Amino acid sequence: DTGVSQDPRHKITKRGQNVTFRCDPISEHNRLYWYRQTLGQGPEFLTYFQNEAQLEKSRLLSDRFSAERPKGSFSTLEIQRTEQGDSAMYLCASSSTRGWSEQYFGPGTRLTVT
C-alpha cells in the first residue's frame, strides 16, 4: 500500500501521560501536515513540514505539542502531559510541491484521554 499510514490507530492514555504518534507519508511527497479533528468538526490545522523544515505551526497549538520530521520522511507528533481536551482524531496528510496539490490523508490516530 503506498498511501499515508499512521500508527497507532487508537491510543487510550491517562491524563498527564505523554503520547507519540507516527505518520509515514506517500514516499514522493515532501510536504506533510498534521490536523486534529473532533466530532462534528472539520480537520483543524496543527502544523506543516516541507522536507524536514517545520514551516508553519498553528497559534492554537499549545507548547505541550511538538512535531518532528528529522529526515524529511516520516513524522512524529508528541503530546506531553495530556489533558482530556486533547481527545480527538489526529490526522496526517501529505502532498507534493506541485502547485496547489491535493492532500492525501492517512486513517488517523484516535486519542482518548481518560
Next chain:
Amino acid sequence: GQQVMQIPQYQHVQEGEDFTTYCNSSTTLSNIQWYKQRPGGHPVFLIQLVKSGEVKKQKRLTFQFGEAKKNSSLHITATQTTDVGTYFCAPRGEYGNKLVFGAGTILRVKS
C-alpha cells in the same frame, strides 16, 4: 484568520433527490478544494477550483467557484446511498499551504 461557512450543516434526502452544499467566505479565496469524508473514514480529495466562475463536473457531482471567488458550491444530481458522508470545502490558507476546513455538510441518503 481565513474562515468559511458551510450550509446546510446537515441534509437528509431521499435516494434520487438532488443535494447542494454551499461554502461562503468573507474574503477572496485563491483556490478552494473539496473533500469527502465517509462515516468512520478520513477526508478524501474530490476537486480543486482556481479560476473565477470555474465549473467542474465529475459524473453526478458539479463543483462551482463564484465569480468573486468568495463562494463555492457542490451539487450532486440523483443522490445514491454511496454519496453518504460529510462534504468539506477547504480553501488554501492565507499564508502557506495549509487547508482551512469548513465545518462540513453531513449528507444522509434514505433508500
